[in-house]
Amino acid sequence: MTKSELAQLLADSGCCVTRRHADRVVSTIFNSMGQALVDGDRIEIRGFGSFEVRSRPARKGRNPRTGQSVDISERKVPHFRAGKEIRKLINDAAGS
Amino acid sequence: MTKADIIESVYEQIGFSKREAADVVETVFETMKSTLANGEKIKVSGFGNFVVRSKRARVGRNPQTGDVITISERRVLTFKPSQVLKDALNDNQSDA
Numbered sequence: 001m002t003k004s005e006l007a008q009l010l011a012d013s014g015c016c017v018t019r020r021h022a023d024r025v026v027s028t029i030f031n032s033m034g035q036a037l038v039d040g041d042r043i044e045i046r047g048f049g050s051f052e053v054r055s056r057p058a059r060k061g062r063n064p065r066t067g068q069s070v071d072i073s074e075r076k077v078p079h080f081r082a083g084k085e086i087r088k089l090i091n092d093a094a095g096s
Numbered sequence: 097m098t099k100a101d102i103i104e105s106v107y108e109q110i111g112f113s114k115r116e117a118a119d120v121v122e123t124v125f126e127t128m129k130s131t132l133a134n135g136e137k138i139k140v141s142g143f144g145n146f147v148v149r150s151k152r153a154r155v156g157r158n159p160q161t162g163d164v165i166t167i168s169e170r171r172v173l174t175f176k177p178s179q180v181l182k183d184a185l186n187d188n189q190s191d192a
Contacts, residue, residue: 001131001137001138002138002139002140003139003141006124010123010127024110025106025120025121025124028105028106028110030140030143032102034184036097036101037181037185044097049173075185075186077182077185078144078175080174080177082172086133089132090135090148091170
Protein backbone atom coordinates (compact mmCIF):
# COMPACT_ATOMS: atom_id res chain seq x y z
CA MET A 1 0.00 0.00 0.00
CA THR A 2 1.27 3.45 -0.86
CA LYS A 3 0.49 6.85 0.58
CA SER A 4 -2.04 7.55 -2.19
CA GLU A 5 -3.73 4.16 -1.72
CA LEU A 6 -4.01 4.95 1.97
CA ALA A 7 -5.62 8.28 1.05
CA GLN A 8 -8.04 6.47 -1.27
CA LEU A 9 -9.09 4.05 1.49
CA LEU A 10 -9.56 7.01 3.81
CA ALA A 11 -11.83 8.73 1.29
CA ASP A 12 -13.74 5.46 0.71
CA SER A 13 -14.24 4.99 4.44
CA GLY A 14 -16.69 7.89 4.28
CA CYS A 15 -15.05 9.08 7.45
CA CYS A 16 -15.44 12.75 6.51
CA VAL A 17 -13.10 13.48 3.68
CA THR A 18 -13.17 13.97 -0.05
CA ARG A 19 -10.38 12.36 -2.09
CA ARG A 20 -8.52 15.67 -2.36
CA HIS A 21 -8.73 16.29 1.35
CA ALA A 22 -7.61 12.72 2.03
CA ASP A 23 -4.28 13.29 0.25
CA ARG A 24 -3.69 16.43 2.28
CA VAL A 25 -4.63 14.72 5.54
CA VAL A 26 -2.22 11.83 4.95
CA SER A 27 0.59 14.21 3.94
CA THR A 28 -0.05 16.44 6.94
CA ILE A 29 0.14 13.48 9.32
CA PHE A 30 3.46 12.19 8.02
CA ASN A 31 4.95 15.66 7.58
CA SER A 32 4.18 16.58 11.17
CA MET A 33 5.61 13.26 12.37
CA GLY A 34 8.77 13.82 10.30
CA GLN A 35 9.10 17.34 11.68
CA ALA A 36 8.73 16.08 15.25
CA LEU A 37 11.63 13.68 14.67
CA VAL A 38 13.75 16.43 13.09
CA ASP A 39 13.08 18.46 16.26
CA GLY A 40 14.37 15.49 18.25
CA ASP A 41 10.93 14.77 19.66
CA ARG A 42 9.74 11.25 20.44
CA ILE A 43 6.43 10.13 18.90
CA GLU A 44 4.10 7.74 20.62
CA ILE A 45 0.96 6.45 18.93
CA ARG A 46 -0.94 4.21 21.33
CA GLY A 47 -1.58 0.78 19.86
CA PHE A 48 0.58 1.46 16.82
CA GLY A 49 4.08 2.15 18.05
CA SER A 50 6.65 4.75 18.92
CA PHE A 51 9.38 6.53 17.03
CA GLU A 52 12.50 8.05 18.47
CA VAL A 53 15.76 9.45 17.22
CA ARG A 54 18.92 7.56 18.12
CA SER A 55 22.49 8.66 17.65
CA ARG A 56 25.08 6.55 15.87
CA PRO A 57 28.67 7.35 16.85
CA ALA A 58 31.23 8.42 14.25
CA ARG A 59 33.13 5.48 12.80
CA LYS A 60 35.67 4.56 10.17
CA GLY A 61 34.19 3.02 7.08
CA ARG A 62 35.56 1.83 3.80
CA ASN A 63 34.63 2.56 0.25
CA PRO A 64 33.81 -1.00 -0.79
CA ARG A 65 34.90 -0.33 -4.36
CA THR A 66 38.30 1.22 -3.75
CA GLY A 67 39.01 -0.07 -0.27
CA GLN A 68 39.83 3.47 0.78
CA SER A 69 39.22 4.33 4.42
CA VAL A 70 36.66 7.08 4.99
CA ASP A 71 35.47 8.86 8.10
CA ILE A 72 31.76 8.51 8.72
CA SER A 73 30.51 11.29 10.96
CA GLU A 74 28.18 10.86 13.90
CA ARG A 75 24.60 10.67 12.69
CA LYS A 76 21.04 10.36 13.84
CA VAL A 77 18.66 7.61 12.76
CA PRO A 78 14.95 7.20 13.37
CA HIS A 79 13.97 4.09 15.28
CA PHE A 80 10.52 2.51 15.39
CA ARG A 81 9.19 0.12 18.01
CA ALA A 82 5.89 -1.58 17.26
CA GLY A 83 3.17 -1.24 19.91
CA LYS A 84 1.72 -4.16 21.84
CA GLU A 85 -1.64 -4.05 20.12
CA ILE A 86 -0.24 -4.15 16.58
CA ARG A 87 2.25 -6.89 17.46
CA LYS A 88 -0.65 -8.99 18.65
CA LEU A 89 -2.79 -8.16 15.59
CA ILE A 90 0.00 -9.16 13.23
CA ASN A 91 0.63 -12.46 14.98
CA ASP A 92 -2.98 -13.47 15.45
CA ALA A 93 -3.54 -13.01 11.74
CA ALA A 94 -0.51 -15.23 11.05
CA GLY A 95 -1.87 -18.04 13.19
CA SER A 96 -5.11 -18.34 11.25
CA MET B 97 4.41 13.97 20.21
CA THR B 98 1.22 11.97 20.66
CA LYS B 99 -1.83 11.39 18.54
CA ALA B 100 -3.35 14.53 20.08
CA ASP B 101 -0.55 16.65 18.56
CA ILE B 102 -1.06 15.05 15.16
CA ILE B 103 -4.79 15.78 15.40
CA GLU B 104 -3.90 19.38 16.26
CA SER B 105 -1.76 19.68 13.09
CA VAL B 106 -4.57 18.31 10.94
CA TYR B 107 -7.03 20.65 12.64
CA GLU B 108 -4.82 23.69 12.02
CA GLN B 109 -3.73 22.86 8.49
CA ILE B 110 -6.82 21.35 6.85
CA GLY B 111 -9.63 23.36 8.37
CA PHE B 112 -11.54 20.47 9.89
CA SER B 113 -13.29 20.69 13.21
CA LYS B 114 -11.45 19.12 16.13
CA ARG B 115 -13.89 16.26 16.01
CA GLU B 116 -13.36 15.61 12.28
CA ALA B 117 -9.60 15.87 12.67
CA ALA B 118 -9.68 13.33 15.50
CA ASP B 119 -11.85 10.92 13.48
CA VAL B 120 -9.73 11.15 10.38
CA VAL B 121 -6.41 10.65 12.21
CA GLU B 122 -7.89 7.70 14.08
CA THR B 123 -9.07 6.19 10.79
CA VAL B 124 -5.63 6.56 9.21
CA PHE B 125 -3.91 4.62 11.99
CA GLU B 126 -6.66 1.99 12.14
CA THR B 127 -6.39 1.51 8.37
CA MET B 128 -2.62 1.13 8.66
CA LYS B 129 -3.02 -1.41 11.46
CA SER B 130 -5.47 -3.62 9.56
CA THR B 131 -3.36 -3.42 6.39
CA LEU B 132 -0.27 -4.55 8.28
CA ALA B 133 -2.25 -7.23 10.12
CA ASN B 134 -3.06 -8.66 6.66
CA GLY B 135 0.66 -8.86 6.02
CA GLU B 136 0.65 -6.07 3.46
CA LYS B 137 3.44 -3.50 3.58
CA ILE B 138 2.90 0.24 3.62
CA LYS B 139 5.14 2.57 1.67
CA VAL B 140 5.06 6.20 2.72
CA SER B 141 7.27 8.18 0.36
CA GLY B 142 9.35 10.75 2.20
CA PHE B 143 8.86 8.97 5.51
CA GLY B 144 9.56 5.26 5.27
CA ASN B 145 8.19 1.77 4.75
CA PHE B 146 6.42 -0.45 7.26
CA VAL B 147 7.04 -4.11 6.47
CA VAL B 148 5.77 -7.28 8.13
CA ARG B 149 8.50 -9.91 8.25
CA SER B 150 8.22 -13.59 9.13
CA LYS B 151 10.61 -15.09 11.65
CA ARG B 152 11.21 -18.81 11.84
CA ALA B 153 10.90 -20.64 15.14
CA ARG B 154 14.21 -20.72 16.96
CA VAL B 155 15.71 -21.91 20.19
CA GLY B 156 16.17 -19.28 22.84
CA ARG B 157 16.97 -19.18 26.50
CA ASN B 158 15.32 -17.63 29.48
CA PRO B 159 18.13 -15.25 30.45
CA GLN B 160 17.08 -15.41 34.09
CA THR B 161 16.99 -19.17 34.58
CA GLY B 162 19.06 -20.40 31.62
CA ASP B 163 16.22 -22.73 30.59
CA VAL B 164 16.11 -23.63 26.93
CA ILE B 165 12.83 -22.63 25.31
CA THR B 166 11.51 -22.67 21.78
CA ILE B 167 10.56 -19.29 20.42
CA SER B 168 7.65 -19.91 18.10
CA GLU B 169 7.41 -18.81 14.50
CA ARG B 170 6.15 -15.25 14.39
CA ARG B 171 5.63 -12.13 12.35
CA VAL B 172 7.18 -8.83 13.31
CA LEU B 173 6.66 -5.28 12.11
CA THR B 174 9.73 -3.39 10.98
CA PHE B 175 10.15 0.20 9.86
CA LYS B 176 12.72 1.22 7.28
CA PRO B 177 13.10 5.00 7.26
CA SER B 178 13.31 6.68 3.85
CA GLN B 179 16.52 8.37 2.71
CA VAL B 180 14.61 11.67 2.76
CA LEU B 181 13.82 11.31 6.47
CA LYS B 182 17.35 10.18 7.33
CA ASP B 183 18.79 13.17 5.46
CA ALA B 184 16.37 15.53 7.21
CA LEU B 185 17.56 14.29 10.60
CA ASN B 186 21.18 14.93 9.68
CA ASP B 187 20.86 18.17 7.76
CA ASN B 188 22.94 20.21 10.19
CA GLN B 189 25.87 17.84 9.78
CA SER B 190 25.83 17.30 6.02
CA ASP B 191 25.57 21.04 5.39
CA ALA B 192 28.46 21.81 7.68
